[in-house]
Amino acid sequence: MKVAKFGGSSVASAEQLRKVANIITDDSDRKAIVVSAPGKRNEQDTKVTDLLIALGEAYQRGESYEEQLEQVVARFRDITNELGLDDNVLSEIKEDVKEVFASDYSDAFKIDAIKSIGEDSLAKVLSNYLKSLGLQATYLNPKDAGIYVSDEPGSAQILEESYQYLYKLRDREEIVVIPGFFGYTKDGKLVTFSRGGSDITGSIVAAGVQADLYENFTDVDSVYCVNPNIVKNPKEITSLTYKEMRELSYAGFSVFHDEALIPAFKASIPVCIKNTNNPNGLGTIIVAQKETSENPVVGIASDTGFLSLYVSKYLMNRELGFGRRLLNILEDECISFEHTPSGIDDLSVIIRESQLTKEKEQIVINRIKNELDPDTVYIERDLALIMIVGEGMDSTIGIAEKATSAFAKANVNLEMINQGSSEVSMMFGVKASGVEAAVKSLYKEFFE
């Protein structure tokens, strides 16, 4: 049994839904389907979820939301018309909205319920369409599927018991179409996952039914080994591990909402990323373990927007608790950090620039000066991190040499190097201005 999840661009129009239906028909193992809300049909388009958010905001401001509601309805009307389906879903949307706003739930829950209408309606439309094609298919509400979640609007967490309910889906004869993005609390309130949460639903359903494969259909052929905006037509990754995917998605790989992988990861379900527009392409498969190849490097990730907080103090390493007290100050100020490369008497803390605003910067520096009495403390902005990722790297001699020689060839100075004993990845810090040249040079070194 396979679970197939279709993302926003895959269900954006009647034309796309035809491709989806073909994909489902093509493989009788595709029995559980999870869908997003319709996404953009072109650059200028607006995602249905964004229309629904605007609708909710208008309601909260006490303004009319008729215009936004009509836009949502119009999107679905286009689809049902073109696919020749009945238009019951259109009146259901209007009723749903009325009902939500009339309920006694607090605003946060109302907004969640409104946001979920895109996925919910699309699931209804798709199951109708599959039936119209002669397939046995049913729309399945997350409540009926057994997707129970915590009471946290906008960032629901799955409850463990859900998995035993979902397992029963294996007994179903027909194809079930489940809207992604939301579940229900034990007392029946609708709550959404964080944004991108349809991936989470897909992963949860795959774990619940113990799928042989979780297929994540999107609009790219595969995961590339490097950002295609930096290197043209880069190599595709055919297979990578959960850990590698996680390291890659950390820095610059946005194909996948990486937290979504957790349920599949925990249940050891292989995940396949495929293109709805090219379903016969190999795609990229993500597995728990794989054989190491001759070139253990699977990808190069890069991201800008980091800074380094540098602190030095003579004999720092004799001071028990120095590092801990420094991290304590950051935690007090709610700043999370990425890495802490160190010398003997100095420590650099790598932080995302968004975490340390200019206002907080002075507070943090003053606290460090007052509480830790350092010799030097300063902040260097405009840093980029580049990661070389691959599970086999730890047993291969010469990876660091290849990588550092690529930086030297690109004439880019290394501000930082950080490699722990796991060696799934090797991290390099450079000035943001050098990142493109460095990534191109690394690609040449490892993949050409």
Added chain:
Amino acid sequence: MKVAKFGGSSVASAEQLRKVANIITDDSDRKAIVVSAPGKRNEQDTKVTDLLIALGEAYQRGESYEEQLEQVVARFRDITNELGLDDNVLSEIKEDVKEVFASDYSDAFKIDAIKSIGEDSLAKVLSNYLKSLGLQATYLNPKDAGIYVSDEPGSAQILEESYQYLYKLRDREEIVVIPGFFGYTKDGKLVTFSRGGSDITGSIVAAGVQADLYENFTDVDSVYCVNPNIVKNPKEITSLTYKEMRELSYAGFSVFHDEALIPAFKASIPVCIKNTNNPNGLGTIIVAQKETSENPVVGIASDTGFLSLYVSKYLMNRELGFGRRLLNILEDECISFEHTPSGIDDLSVIIRESQLTKEKEQIVINRIKNELDPDTVYIERDLALIMIVGEGMDSTIGIAEKATSAFAKANVNLEMINQGSSEVSMMFGVKASGVEAAVKSLYKEFFE
């Protein structure tokens, strides 16, 4: 004005003291002399300070200490006899010991007073000898020099006011000979610095008199750029900065008691390491700043006896405070750490093996498991750290490439790499078995 400090081997015998006297006579700027206690004359010999410690221990056990006392006296008798000096110092030693044990001071202070007799007596002998050569010289007790310290037996800290008293030594016409290793509390109790503390006295006196140079006479020609036990006849370092010295002495460079540098460092006094047995050699000079040369790497240090505590947890970097809580556990257990190289979802803490005993290991691992709920936690022992040190490294492209290629050539796998944004040093972790091959290869790469 120069401050010259002579170490244990430089004052171990009459023959050595003749060299010392020649060195002092040779340069009329050498006006403040600081001395250690007589060290070993040959491999089998015992240092006078160790004899005195044994004497103190015999006293504490309530046993006779006559044998140890006679050994100490004999060492000084040999010297005074051979130099043709009066032997008053011998009876003074016996009286000192009697007086100390008769005092009402607590045992810790008595032991400190006994331990200091080696330096104190040698200072008296040397000043007598200088006078016998026709020089104007005076023995100066640390109390009269103004070396005031905190009330911590065995690990005294200098009191700031000492420096203003010491500054007055500049007005003296004659050469002053000051015993190293101890000072006095404000209420007159003798207290010693930590072991190797004559270097500390020298550094304090140099800072106090604002010396043009602090000369540290020892038994090596200079600081070598790599451990001579690993590479035969390595290059000598002619000049290095305080920071470089500190990084080098951290891992494997034992020429210098590095904490001793602090007073000289704070007062920006240049420090010169010279050989009593070859005083015309260039030696190694340690300064606050120096010009960068073409090869910015000044030395390669290495040390074994490290372990890595590896912790991984999926989505670790989203957990605010994870790193801090890990360091907190270590601090609770009084374990200081060296470095914390990290990936996205893993963290390695590098710790000296002496810090984490087998008993503590289980406690720490259990606490991490219970309090941090990691996916994996384990300890890898038998690691070595290798440091490439040099201040100019941060502005030179290609250093990392040269270093990592040396490891690859030596066929040594890199377990860790750690380089902060200061880049006075670059740290590599390897298995202890690979350290010699790696260091040899690095030496070849950077110095041959």
